[in-house]
Each structure stands twice: as C-alpha cells, then as structure tokens.
Amino acid sequence: MKVNRVVYKTADELATSAARQILKLIQDAATHEKRLNIMLSGGSTPALLFRRLAEIASTGVDWTYVHLYLGDERCVPHDHPESNFGLTKNLLLDKVPILAQNIHPLYLQGDLLVELERNEKELTEVPSFDLVLLGLGDDGHTASIFPDNMKLFDSATYCASAVHPTTGQGRLTVTPRFLLEKAKSIVFMVTGANKAGIIAEIFSGSPESIKIFPTAMLQSKRSDIVWLLDESAASKV
Numbered sequence: 560m561k562v563n564r565v566v567y568k569t570a571d572e573l574a575t576s577a578a579r580q581i582l583k584l585i586q587d588a589a590t591h592e593k594r595l596n597i598m599l600s601g602g603s604t605p606a607l608l609f610r611r612l613a614e615i616a617s618t619g620v621d622w623t624y625v626h627l628y629l630g631d632e633r634c635v636p637h638d639h640p641e642s643n644f645g646l647t648k649n650l651l652l653d654k655v656p657i658l659a660q661n662i663h664p665l666y667l668q669g670d671l672l673v674e675l676e677r678n679e680k681e682l683t684e685v686p687s688f689d690l691v692l693l694g695l696g697d698d699g700h701t702a703s704i705f706p707d708n709m710k711l712f713d714s715a716t717y718c719a720s721a722v723h724p725t726t727g728q729g730r731l732t733v734t735p736r737f738l739l740e741k742a743k744s745i746v747f748m749v750t751g752a753n754k755a756g757i758i759a760e761i762f763s764g765s766p767e768s769i770k771i772f773p774t775a776m777l778q779s780k781r782s783d784i785v786w787l788l789d790e791s792a793a794s795k796v
Contacts, residue, residue: 562762562778564786566793570750573787574607577692577748581608582616584690589621598628598691598733600702601643604748605694609650622657626685630693631702631721631732632665641728665731671720674731678718682737691742695749699757699772703732706771711735735777745784747774752791759795 567573581597588595599605616622629643637645644664652662663681666674693701703721704711711719717737721730738745749758760768761775768775778784 561782562786563782563784564762564788564793564796566788566790568790570604570607570789570791573748573750573789574604574611577608577746577787578611578615581612581690582620585616585620585622585625588624593624595625596628596685596688596690597625598630598688598742599643599647600630600692600694600748601632601646602694604750605692606646606650607750608692608748609647613651613654617654617656620655622655622661625657626661626663627652627657628663628688629665630691631730634666634671634729634731636668637664665718671729671731675718675720678731679716682717682733682741685741688742689744691738691745693738693745693747695747695754695757695761695774697753697757699761699768699774701747701774701777702738703730704735704773706773709770709773709776711773712776717741735773735780738777739780745777745781747784747786749786749792750789752794754792755795758786758788758792762796 567576584595632643633641635642639645665678695701699706705721705724707724708721712735714734714736717734719732719734721732723730761772761778764779769779
C-alpha cells in the first residue's frame with residue numbers, strides 16, 4: 560500500500576517543520592482575508608507543535624481569520640491535567656493573538672447530550688476544515704475512535720460520545736464520517752519507538768489491520784492522508 564509519509568530525524572524537527580507549515584497557512588489566510596479552519600489533536604507530539612507555533616507566531620502574525628477546533632476531548636474541566644483544551648490553551652492559545660470567538664472547545668463542561676448537539680450543529684455548519692491534525696494511539700486509535708468501537712464508522716453524525724476502553728473515561732470525538740467528509744487535509748503526527756509496531760501494522764494495509772485498527776480503516780478509505788513521523792516511529796517500515 561502506498562502511504563504518503565515524511566520522516567524526520569527527531570520529534571523536535573517534526574514539530575518545527577509542522578509549525579512552519581501551519582504558519583504559512585495562517586499568513587495566506589490573512590493575505591487573502593479568508594477563514595482558516597484547523598482542527599488540533601491532544602497529546603505529547605502536538606504539545607511540541609504548540610510550543611513551536613507559539614514561538615514563531617506569537618508576534619507579527621495576523622490570526623484574525625484562524626478558527627481552531629479540537630478533534631476529541633476528555634469530559635473533564637478545562638483546568639484538569641488531562642484536558643486537551645487545557646493543554647492547548649496553556650501552550651498555544653494564551654500565547655498568540657487569536658480571537659476568543661475563534662476558539663471552539665469540544666466540551667464546555669455541561670450536559671453530555673447538550674454538548675453533543677452543540678458540536679454536531681457547529682461541525683455541520685462549517686463547510687470544510689482546511690487541516691485536521693491527528694495523533695495515533697499504540698492500540699491504533701485516533702481521536703477517541705477506539706478499536707472496541709469500530710461501529711463509529713457507520714455513524715451518521717459528525718460528533719459522538721465515546722468511552723476509553725481501559726479507564727472508562729467519557730469522551731467526545733469527531734467521527735469517521737467527519738474525517739471522510741469535512742477534512743480537506745488530514746495529517747498524522749506520530750513520534751516515538753512505542754508507535755513503531757502499530758505504524759508497521761497500519762502501513763501494511765492488511766485486511767486484518769483494517770478490520771481491527773480504526774486508523775488502518777481510515778487510511779484504507781483516504782489515500783491522501785499525510786503521515787509525519789520521526790525516525791523512531793518509522794523504524795519498522
């Protein structure tokens with residue numbers, strides 16, 4: 560199976576390159592006065608990206624047209640250490656001149672059904688997302704689409720609730736339908752030797768991996784996905 564991948568020597572080099580590419584998107588949006596919709600991911604690799612982006616885009620950069628979303632969220636307060644929004648806010652949002660109304664949390668600490676309806680409406684109203692950044696769990700999940708919930712590939716909605724298979728923690732997540740219909744560009748950022756095995760499984764394109772792993776299923780349905788890897792994550796492919 561042909562896979563679009565770029566391999567960097569280190570995670571830091573990957574994050575720096577991705578930050579520069581996003582900065583260019585932001586600058587182009589400002590030049591053409593055109594809305595730019597970006598969906599971010601949580602995790603350690605995005606944290607590196609947020610730091611680099613804050614460093615290069617905190618001053619002299621027009622964020623007026625940038626709208627930032629999250630692809631999944633743990634149903635915890637924003638100041639909780641496991642909150643994806645909290646991580647994004649601390650490392651990026653508080654350090655760049657983005658407008659408050661252009662920030663779109665997935666979870667607002669309210670009733671789950673109300674939050675689902677709010678997000679479904681918001682995601683439906685956005686025609687498309689210019690860039691969707693995703694991470695990869697070592698069990699093959701992405702966003703909060705877990706291997707024990709492959710039925711989400713049959714979901715008719717753009718947003719769904721999910722439960723972490725080990726901790727039982729409640730989550731909100733975009734669905735495969737959203738990723739297949741709304742995302743103009745999907746980029747996975749994956750680092751670390753602990754991800755090398757699952758990367759090899761996904762890139763094999765085997766029927767078994769597509770059946771078992773959500774990310775492999777997604778890859779089988781979108782051949783234009785781009786993978787940004789460090790050498791450790793790419794060591795078995």
